[in-house]
Amino acid sequence: MATIQDVAKHAQVGVGTVSRVLSGKGYVKEETRQRVQASIEKLNYTPNEMARNLFFHKSGIIAVIVPEVAHPFFAQFVNAAEMVLCEKGYQTMICNTYYEQNYEQRYLEMLKQRRVDGIIFGAHTVLDILQYKNIHLPIVALDRDLGENIPCVCVNHKMGGQMAAEELLRSGCQNVVQFVGIKEEKEVSTPANVRHEVFEETMRKHGILCRSIHIKWPTVDISYYQNIAARLLEDYPDIDGVFATDLMVMAVLQSALQHRKRVPEDLKLITYDGTNNIALTYPQITAVVQPIERLAKEAVHLIVDLIHGKSFQNKKIELQAVLRPGDTTMGG
Amino acid sequence: MATIQDVAKHAQVGVGTVSRVLSGKGYVKEETRQRVQASIEKLNYTPNEMARNLFFHKSGIIAVIVPEVAHPFFAQFVNAAEMVLCEKGYQTMICNTYYEQNYEQRYLEMLKQRRVDGIIFGAHTVLDILQYKNIHLPIVALDRDLGENIPCVCVNHKMGGQMAAEELLRSGCQNVVQFVGIKEEKEVSTPANVRHEVFEETMRKHGILCRSIHIKWPTVDISYYQNIAARLLEDYPDIDGVFATDLMVMAVLQSALQHRKRVPEDLKLITYDGTNNIALTYPQITAVVQPIERLAKEAVHLIVDLIHGKSFQNKKIELQAVLRPGDTTMGG
Numbered sequence: 001m002a003t004i005q006d007v008a009k010h011a012q013v014g015v016g017t018v019s020r021v022l023s024g025k026g027y028v029k030e031e032t033r034q035r036v037q038a039s040i041e042k043l044n045y046t047p048n049e050m051a052r053n054l055f056f057h058k059s060g061i062i063a064v065i066v067p068e069v070a071h072p073f074f075a076q077f078v079n080a081a082e083m084v085l086c087e088k089g090y091q092t093m094i095c096n097t098y099y100e101q102n103y104e105q106r107y108l109e110m111l112k113q114r115r116v117d118g119i120i121f122g123a124h125t126v127l128d129i130l131q132y133k134n135i136h137l138p139i140v141a142l143d144r145d146l147g148e149n150i151p152c153v154c155v156n157h158k159m160g161g162q163m164a165a166e167e168l169l170r171s172g173c174q175n176v177v178q179f180v181g182i183k184e185e186k187e188v189s190t191p192a193n194v195r196h197e198v199f200e201e202t203m204r205k206h207g208i209l210c211r212s213i214h215i216k217w218p219t220v221d222i223s224y225y226q227n228i229a230a231r232l233l234e235d236y237p238d239i240d241g242v243f244a245t246d247l248m249v250m251a252v253l254q255s256a257l258q259h260r261k262r263v264p265e266d267l268k269l270i271t272y273d274g275t276n277n278i279a280l281t282y283p284q285i286t287a288v289v290q291p292i293e294r295l296a297k298e299a300v301h302l303i304v305d306l307i308h309g310k311s312f313q314n315k316k317i318e319l320q321a322v323l324r325p326g327d328t329t330m331g332g
Numbered sequence: 333m334a335t336i337q338d339v340a341k342h343a344q345v346g347v348g349t350v351s352r353v354l355s356g357k358g359y360v361k362e363e364t365r366q367r368v369q370a371s372i373e374k375l376n377y378t379p380n381e382m383a384r385n386l387f388f389h390k391s392g393i394i395a396v397i398v399p400e401v402a403h404p405f406f407a408q409f410v411n412a413a414e415m416v417l418c419e420k421g422y423q424t425m426i427c428n429t430y431y432e433q434n435y436e437q438r439y440l441e442m443l444k445q446r447r448v449d450g451i452i453f454g455a456h457t458v459l460d461i462l463q464y465k466n467i468h469l470p471i472v473a474l475d476r477d478l479g480e481n482i483p484c485v486c487v488n489h490k491m492g493g494q495m496a497a498e499e500l501l502r503s504g505c506q507n508v509v510q511f512v513g514i515k516e517e518k519e520v521s522t523p524a525n526v527r528h529e530v531f532e533e534t535m536r537k538h539g540i541l542c543r544s545i546h547i548k549w550p551t552v553d554i555s556y557y558q559n560i561a562a563r564l565l566e567d568y569p570d571i572d573g574v575f576a577t578d579l580m581v582m583a584v585l586q587s588a589l590q591h592r593k594r595v596p597e598d599l600k601l602i603t604y605d606g607t608n609n610i611a612l613t614y615p616q617i618t619a620v621v622q623p624i625e626r627l628a629k630e631a632v633h634l635i636v637d638l639i640h641g642k643s644f645q646n647k648k649i650e651l652q653a654v655l656r657p658g659d660t661t662m663g664g
Contacts (some may be wrong), residue, residue, distance in 0.1 A: 005348065015347065016337065061425070063395075070411035071402065072609065079402035079552075082428050086435075093393070093425050096414050103418075220411070224609045250612040257614040277404065278608060279554045280582040282589040 002043035003231070011039035058310050062303060063093045065117045067123050070220045072246055072275035072326065073292065074122065077142070080296035081120060088304055097123040109257065111137050123145065138306035140299050149314040153299045153319075154191045160321040161195030162218045164243050164270045165202035165330070167286060168322060170273040170331035171268045173241030175209045179248050181217025191316075195272065199243055211236070225251035226310040233259055241268045246278045249285055253328065269328035283327035291319050336374035343371035373529050394635060395425045395439050395448045399455050402552045404578055404607035405624065406454065410476070412628035413452060422449070429455040430551070443469050450635040451557055453478065470638035472631050476522040483644040485631045486523045486652075492620045492653040493527030496575050496602050497534035499618060499655060502602045502663035505573030507541045509564065511547025523648075527604065531575055543568070547580065557583035565591055575601045578610045581617055585660065601660035615659035623651050 004022075013032060020026040021036040028036070039045075057214075062085055066074040082092040093116060097103045108131070110116045118138035132139070132147045141152040145224045168176055180196045196212060203210035215228060229251040232239070242252050249271035253263060261267050263283055271278060274289030298317050306312065325331065336354075340347045345364060352358035353368040362367070369655045371377075372407040384486075394417055398406040414424040425448060429435045440463070442448050450470035464471070464479045500508055528544060531659035547560060561583040564571070574584050581603035585595060593599050595615055603610060606621030630649050638644065657663065 039387070068411055069414065070608065072407075075402045075404075075407040078426070079400055079428060082401065082426060086427070091425050093423050094410070094414060095418070095424070096411060119391045121431075220608055222608050225612070247609065247612065250609070254612055254614040254616075276402065276552055276554050277579065277582070280557070280579065280586055281613065282586040 002045040004045075006043055007036065007039045007045050010043060011036045045241065047256035055106050056286060059115055059117055060089070060117045061091045061093050062118045062120060062300075063110065064109050064120045065095045065097060065103065065107060065123050067218055068086065068096050068098045068220050069094055071218045073218070073278060073290070075290065076275050076292045077122065077296050080293040081300055084297050084300040086301065090304070108135065111135075111139070117307050119298050120303055121150075138303055140303045140306070142295065142299055143192050148315065149160055151302055151306075151317065152191070152318045153295055153302065155290050155295070155321045156318045157191050157195040157321075158194075158198050160272065160290075161198035162202060163286050164195070165199045165321045165332040168241040168243065168268055169202070169206055169208070171241070171264065171329045173208060173268055175239050176203060176243065177211045177236060177238075177239050178242070179215050179228075179244035180212045182214045211239075218245070218247075220247070222247070222251070222306055229255035233261070240266065241270075243270050244272070246271050246273045246275050246287075250278065250281060251280060253283075253285065264328050264330050268330065274324055286326035286329040286331070287324045288321050288323050290321050294319055302310055334377040336377070336441060338375055339368065339371045339377050342375060347352065351544070388606045391447055391449055393423045393425050393448045394450045394452060394632075395427060395442065396595060397427045397429060397435065397450045397455050400428050400430045400552050403550045405550070405605050406620070407606050409454065409572075409622045409628050412625040413632055416629050416632040420632065422636070439468070440477060443467075443471070449639050452631050452635055453482075470635055471637045472638070474627065474631055475524050479563045480647065482646055483634055483638075483649065484523070485627055485634065485649045487622050487627070487653045488650045489523050489525075489527040489653075492604065492622075493652065494534060495528035495622050495655045496527070496604065497531045498661040499602050499661050500600055501534070501540070502575040503537055503573070503596065505540060505600055507568075507571050508535060508573035508575065508576070509543045509545055509568060509571050511560075511576035512544045512546050514546045533635055543571075550577070550579075552579070553577070554583070554601050558587065561587035565593070572598065576604070578603050578605045578607050578619075580660050582610065583616075585613060585617065587604055596660050596662050600662065606656055618655045618658035618661040618663070620653050621656045622653050628653055 004015050004018050009016045011018065013036060017028060017032060018036055020028050021033050024131065036272055064078055066078060068161055069075055069078050078094060085092050095107060097102050099247065107119055120140050120142060122142035132150055136149060138310055139150045141150050143154040146234060178196055178199055200212060201212050214223065225247050232252065233255055242249065249269050253269055256267050263269060269285055269287050271287045274287030275292070278285055278287065298319070302312060302317070336347050336350050340350045341354065343350065344370065345368060349360060349364060350368055352360050353365050396410055396413055398410060401407055401410050410426060417424050427435050427439060439451055443451055452472050452474060454474035464482055470480065471482045473482050475486040477484060510528055510531050526660060532542050532544060536636050557579050564584065565587055574581065576584065581601050585601055588595055595601060601617055603617050603619045606619030610617055630651070632648070634644060
């Protein structure tokens with residue numbers, strides 16, 4: 001297969017000239033242009049987007065970095081992001097960080113080397129936040145704060161936590177548990193944690209007992225959730241309300257029904273995220289639903305703007321979660 | 333940022349020479365090598381993997397093409413594939429085909445142009461199968477037959493269909509429904525369809541009434557499944573067994589419980605795929621479980637071998653599904 005070098009050699013010009021002919025940008029003498037064109041045809045050269053991008057320092061690729069693409073929230077986010085990126089002419093590269101330590105440094109290097117044009121970053125960071133301070137390249141954070149140079153797309157989690165608390169209060173809960181992600185050593189602040197603070201505060205304000213149990217976040221290991229759910233009902237047989245994310249709440253519902261608890265009479269459940277498949281349980285779980293497709297759309301629009309050299313207007317784009325009433329609470 | 337061209341110009345050599353110095357492959361005079369090295373340091377040039385790959389016609393990227401990455405089966409497949417690809421030093425590009433018509437042609441072009449090194453193809457094809465006949469590039473098919481040049485990784489669906497049928501027979505079903513994906517116009521044969529033929533055949537052999545209902549495949553539109561499930565129980569109130577994939581079976585279970593049917597006493601359910609999250613329902617659904625992580629591993633090993641110029645030994649690598657007994661059948 002002919003390369004851009006073969007074409008340059010055949011036409012007796014530099015690769016830069018071939019590149020200018022291919023892109024139509026920059027000055028090339030008409031006679032030279034025709035000679036290059038003839039060589040392209042003679043050698044049956046397929047214009048190589050990668051070569052073209054190389055000369056323009058563009059890869060046409062956006063990296064989407066998430067903990068695990070199999071996790072329902074991130075599966076739905078990546079799905080939506082890929083669709084919008086595709087419409088805008090970009091390819092989507094994914095990277096799971098859950099099992100990989102050095103991904104972050106690696107992808108920042110790829111960005112510096114222009115192997116990817118931008119990064120949508122939806123995972124925990126293990127790097128010193130200062131490293132991000134000196135980067136002026138297209139990065140958009142999903143739901144975490146990577147310093148003042150990097151815009152963040154997220155949901156108003158304060159309101160989300162409030163909604164969850166109020167729904168359990170309306171349902172008459174007196175003794176609730178919420179599941180909170182374990183804080184990692186170097187973890188940056190993520191807006192998502194605010195919901196737990198608000199939830200606890202609201203409960204305390206109403207004199208309701210509220211325990212916070214810390215679990216791994218976000219794993220797709222189902223038996224991990226099942227074990228925690230089983231222990232929960234053994235350790236705290238008297239709880240009457242649980243607030244957690246989708247897979248954890250599904251596991252609690254399963255365990256509660258196995259233990260012949262009545263939901264919602266004995267135990268009220270409310271979930272956070274409200275990903276697609278959780279709508280298929282029986283009883284249907286009351287959910288604070290994150291607008292995942294819109295989060296993806298905003299993140300993509302923002303990254304494409306940054307790639308095109310625009311600067312962002314708002315450091316934080318905050319969308320609203322909504323309450324989807326189900327059959328595991330009685331707030332209605 | 334310095335480019336390989338800047339280095340070449342500074343060292344007064346061709347880009348090819350710089351490339352040979354970077355890669356350590358091919359002959360370069362020691363004096364020239366030192367001059368190039370000095371220019372690299374002087375210009376603070378970061379060896380650009382993209383440039384390096386360009387000269388070796390490698391991108392380091394594998395495209396994984398699936399209908400929708402949010403679909404539980406494909407989410408789990410892509411998750412596992414990314415992990416193994418990452419271990420082997422490859423980046424993973426994903427492409428959802430569900431909403432996109434021209435993806436296939438586009439990715440084949442990318443492969444021809446070496447923008448990706450290989451494709452793992454897990455979606456329906458809309459191209460004439462003959463187009464694949466003339467391709468001798470690294471492509472691995474997941475669960476579909478793309479002609480003799482392209483190896484296929486799949487599960488023994490014949491055995492899978494048989495297992496499902498026998499479990500419903502052992503549970504005493506007399507009147508069953510299976511859900512089958514709608515055949516698309518230009519669809520190539522996929523081994524997965526065999527399970528439905530075997531299922532129906534086995535039922536007929538035992539004198540059991542067996543209906544096949546055709547549905548869209550594979551969508552992540554939950555209300556689509558819910559509507560079909562609701563209609564199923566209205567149209568066929570007397571059925572006592574259902575065989576389908578995970579989301580469809582979850583919807584049938586939900587609808588059945590809403591209609592106060594007893595599962596498994598009145599209605600037996602068995603699902604195909606057995607993705608992670610389906611283990612969180614109550615009652616737990618009996619499943620024919622596909623070894624998704626192993627499918628991904630085999631597909632990745634195969635594509636890497638093909639990229640390294642090895643030819644494949646077997647046109648078809650067939651793994652075994654296993655029956656995971658749950659509480660929606662009574663075969664045990």
